[in-house]
Amino acid sequence: MADELEQLVAETEADAEVKPAPKKASRAPKAKSTPSVPKGYVKIQLEENDEIPPTGLYLGLNGRGYLLKPGEVVAVPTGLVDILDNAVMTVPQVDPNTRRVVGYRDRLRYPYRKA
Numbered sequence: 236m237a238d239e240l241e242q243l244v245a246e247t248e249a250d251a252e253v254k255p256a257p258k259k260a261s262r263a264p265k266a267k268s269t270p271s272v273p274k275g276y277v278k279i280q281l282e283e284n285d286e287i288p289p290t291g292l293y294l295g296l297n298g299r300g301y302l303l304k305p306g307e308v309v310a311v312p313t314g315l316v317d318i319l320d321n322a323v324m325t326v327p328q329v330d331p332n333t334r335r336v337v338g339y340r341d342r343l344r345y346p347y348r349k350a
Contacts, residue, residue: 276310278350279319292345294318308350319345 272278281292283305291304296314303309322344327336 272310275313277313277316278308278310279316279347280308280350281305282346282348284345286344316347319343319347 281287281303287305291302294301294303294315296312296318301311301315303311320343323341324344325339325341328338328340329335330337
């Protein structure tokens with residue numbers, strides 16, 4: 236009986252040997268890189284605007300058409316950004332006290348931000 240007990244203890248100790256922990260990655264996994272923007276292109280996001288139809292804003296440049304939807308980040312040619320920069324409208328500046336027009340200023344008709 237003592238022999239069986241010693242054998243059981245020996246087997247338990249053999250099973251309970253300290254195993255090395257699995258190796259952890261030396262570095263954190265790399266995040267997926269965003270696709271690079273081709274030369275001559277810029278990533279922009281068109282802002283929500285009441286003047287943009289639900290289907291999106293259609294712009295043309297050098298015979299090519301582009302349909303930009305508000306809220307989506309897209310890569311567009313720099314010429315298209317120039318078109319958006321030059322699409323301005325004049326809005327009146329109102330005096331808050333008298334509620335009279337005191338002047339006019341230009342603002343972007345289709346505001347956007349670079350992403």
